[in-house]
Amino acid sequence: MVRRKQAVTIKHVAADAGVSLQTVSRVINNVANVSADMMSRVQASIDRLGYVPSIAAQRMSGSRSYIILAINDRERTIADWQMRLGTDWVDQMLLGGMTACAEYGYRMLIELVDTHNDHVERELGAALTALQPDGVIITPPHSDNPQILALLQAHDIPFARIGSNGADGLGGIALTMDDEGSARRAVRHLVALGHRAIGFIAGPADYQLSGWRVDGWRAEMAAAGLMAEDHLLATGDFTFEGGAAAARALLGCAVRPTAIIASNDQMAFATLEVARELGLDVPGDLSLVCFDNTPMVRFTRPPLCAIDQPVAETTARAVQMLLGGKPGEEPATMLVNVPGNLVVRGSTAAPYAASLATT
Incomplete structure (x- = not known):
């Protein structure tokens, strides 16, 4: 009989680092009151043991879900996939978003929504309730849809709008590709x-x-x-x-x-x-x-x-703004322009x- 390899747990990390479980938890969840030396010590044990934090455990430890949700146009995305047209908007979006999310210990999920669907509020609302994302990235044409934006505001979820300059006053972090x-x-x-x-x-x-x-x-x-x-x-x-x-x-x-x-x-x-x-x-x-x-x-x-068009770079920037941003920046009024070439x-x-x- 083949035995399953024992998973590395937070207890193993605590024992290796010689600290309490609470300290490891604070490091994993980026709590502010952890010293740089302690952060480095615990991170060294995490890297050495190959520990991967459980999202479920992280969610239980606080109010965050550790999920960023990306909303893309359903009809056009599915049509492109079915016809194998070779477009790579979604690929580049996932590349930039997933790579950036990983730096913060997050996961990025994608939800396909039809912006012209009369049931968009019900369908998107169900996804938001089930996933409880910590932030949402919206791509065109959804980034200009007042119904979707109002729904996100009603759920008090921060959102970034790719392909919007924010001039409509509908909120969110606006990102353009020049x-x-x-x-x-x-x-x-x-x-x-x-x-x-x-x-x-x-x-x-x-x-x-x-x-x-x-x-x-x-x-x-x-x-x-x-x-x-x-x-x-x-x-x-x-x-x-x-x-x-x-x-x-x-x-x-x-x-x-x-x-x-x-x-x-x-x-x-x-x-x-x-x-x-x-x-x-x-x-x-x-x-x-x-x-x-x-x-x-x-x-x-x-x-x-x-x-x-710098789709990957723009999506990565959206993740960064949702999860951290830059010192002194106010995300609600921020306009980010990522030029192409x-x-x-x-x-x-x-x-x-x-x-x-x-x-």
């Missing part, structure tokens, strides 16, 4: 290549960040002395089909754009397909930039120039570079 600045960066790159007619495919209006990206496009076009004309702007819905319709609208104009910025990778993939249908070469006839920088953009032909690949070039090279 959507406006990223759009400006993309336009700036294309202008430097010589483009003047730069189209933009926006995301749906129920995402606040969609408007910020359009604002950035308009502002940088104006800064370059260019007109952000109506025929250069089309709206999609973050899906391939929506992106295809928007791309056809832009490329079907009498004076088509020489470059397009798509607000996510799926709409950029669709734009690539529409360009091929119309006999347009990318980047010879049309330059293309997208948001997200998910893994698939590296394997298109050509690989897509993309705004890399432009990854230049083969989908952008000077306008009509291919045709010019053959003449």
Whole structure:
């Protein structure tokens, strides 16, 4: 008969460190009145013995649950999983959130909620009651949903809103990924290549960040002395089909754009397909930039120039703000901006570079 290895308990840690059970408990729960020397001594025993604190035991020792709950859009997340689209928003969110939570002895769980569901209050309320999280991270479009925000406030649960600037006064820690600045960066790159007619495919209006990206496009076009004309702007819905319709609208104009910025990778993939249908070469006839920088953009032909959104870093920052923050900061009014960067690949070039090279 194979014997199960005896689990290391708090008693083993106390005996190894030569301290009381109460002292070990205070160290595990980060109680303030433990000296640095004692903290180091107990932590050394924890590391040496490989002790892993039980969440159940931690919850019994105080009012904390040691759980951070992340709320993501159910419909879009499940659709992406089922279609195996290669989007990695959830992966990056879990990477940043779980890694940061581990530093505080926390666990991060994810709950999928349909923001358009009439039963959202009942469903989310049941999850909050069952899990009793110490904090909640909300992703777009939930981060702008007054019903969800009011429910969290009613439960007196601190929350962080990714994709919100907090200007609506609905509370929480607001975190943005510099959507406006990223759009400006993309336009700036294309202008430097010589483009003047730069189209933009926006995301749906129920995402606040969609408007910020359009604002950035308009502002940088104006800064370059260019007109952000109506025929250069089309709206999609973050899906391939929506992106295809928007791309056809832009490329079907009498004076088509020489470059397009798509607000996510799926709409950029669709734009690539529409360009091929119309006999347009990318980047010879049309330059293309997208948001997200998910893994698939590296394997298109050509690989897509993309705004890399720091999802993992932003989620980690949300955890840090919920569980600690920085000295002197007031989380309820804090706005955190985590800027992305432009990854230049083969989908952008000077306008009509291919045709010019053959003449």
